[in-house]
Amino acid sequence: MASIYGDLRHLLPGNYKRLITAWLEEDCPNFDYGGFVVGESDGEARLLGKAKGVVAGVPFVDEVFSQLGCTVEWHVQEGETIEPIKHCATVHGPIRKILLGERVALNILARCSGIATKTASLLAALRAHGWNGTLAGTRKTTPGFRVVEKYGILVGGADPHRHDLSSMTMLKDNHVWACANNSTAKDAGVSASPDSIAAAIPRAVHAAKAVGGFATKVEVECRNIEEANSAIKAGADVIMLDNFTPDGVREAARKLKQDWDSKHSFLIEVSGGLTESNAAPYACQDVDILSTSSIHQGVGIVDFSLKVSLR
Numbered sequence: 001m002a003s004i005y006g007d008l009r010h011l012l013p014g015n016y017k018r019l020i021t022a023w024l025e026e027d028c029p030n031f032d033y034g035g036f037v038v039g040e041s042d043g044e045a046r047l048l049g050k051a052k053g054v055v056a057g058v059p060f061v062d063e064v065f066s067q068l069g070c071t072v073e074w075h076v077q078e079g080e081t082i083e084p085i086k087h088c089a090t091v092h093g094p095i096r097k098i099l100l101g102e103r104v105a106l107n108i109l110a111r112c113s114g115i116a117t118k119t120a121s122l123l124a125a126l127r128a129h130g131w132n133g134t135l136a137g138t139r140k141t142t143p144g145f146r147v148v149e150k151y152g153i154l155v156g157g158a159d160p161h162r163h164d165l166s167s168m169t170m171l172k173d174n175h176v177w178a179c180a181n182n183s184t185a186k187d188a189g190v191s192a193s194p195d196s197i198a199a200a201i202p203r204a205v206h207a208a209k210a211v212g213g214f215a216t217k218v219e220v221e222c223r224n225i226e227e228a229n230s231a232i233k234a235g236a237d238v239i240m241l242d243n244f245t246p247d248g249v250r251e252a253a254r255k256l257k258q259d260w261d262s263k264h265s266f267l268i269e270v271s272g273g274l275t276e277s278n279a280a281p282y283a284c285q286d287v288d289i290l291s292t293s294s295i296h297q298g299v300g301i302v303d304f305s306l307k308v309s310l311r
Helices: 015-027 033-038 058-067 095-128 146-155 173-181 183-187 194-212 225-234 246-259
Strands: 042-049 071-074 086-094 134-136 169-171 218-222 238-242 267-271 289-291 304-310
Touching: 015 058, 015 095, 015 146, 033 095, 042 095, 058 071, 058 086, 058 095, 086 095, 095 134, 095 146, 095 304, 169 173, 169 194, 173 194, 194 218, 194 225, 218 225, 225 238, 225 246, 238 246, 246 267
Parallel strands: 134 289, 169 218, 218 238, 238 267, 267 289
Antiparallel strands: 042 086, 042 304, 071 086
16 A cells, blocks of 8 residues: 555655765765776666565656666555565666666665654554554654655654654753753743743743744743643643653643643653553543654664666
8 A cells, every 4th residue: 555645755855866866876986986987887676575564665766877877667656555576667778887786775775664664553543442543753763864754754644743843842851951041041030940841941942932923833842740731731732752651641631631621732641661561551531642663773684685687
């Protein structure tokens, strides 16, 4: 089955092509000795899926080979779950150029598909549990590879969450703590003790909204009900309950939604060490979002190989 979002290549920024150019240059910065042996004969190669998983990363593979003067004919749809051994695509072009792009294309496809597979698996488990909220990734991505990892999350059916620091204002404990200790906050009479975090949250939220404007949502990481109430009262759009127990999440989310019903509109996000083995108990009707890095950080690959044949 194709991605639930349709053709995701339309989302990609122009700079992804520059990234691929850099990755190709990284893999062959000088002479292509193996390519010299092969020469310029035309041919084709079969892209084989060697493990079960969700196929993701099609536009990146297309671009790798396009930059090398080759074409890719796909026999599966992105977002489709394959079983081994599956003939997923055929690459046409000069054999030397096919081999020049082989490892870069396979590395991207394997990792992107691994993320999509892990994402789809956790999402299916949460849906089976009866939860219809939003599963999201995090910003714990690999520098230089974020666009591929976020893309894989989307293909797997989840929300990519923030793409960068400009996507949304997320006020973590360090932001609020620093706000409580800066000179402006002190002049305003905000205490710098740890017990004053809840008191410092409104100032941090107001400052964030002042510069972010109406188009930038503000999320606040909260360690307890007091901090959550302070953030909601200040106008935060998303309340993150971080590192709560499952029972603590259920109680806090229920109470917050009940106490602020019809007064303020906000979403409740739960985060902190969530994995496929422990996420279900956190999924309750008052929780809108579960965010986790386990769907993209340290995730295994889906194995693919490329087998060349001369025309």
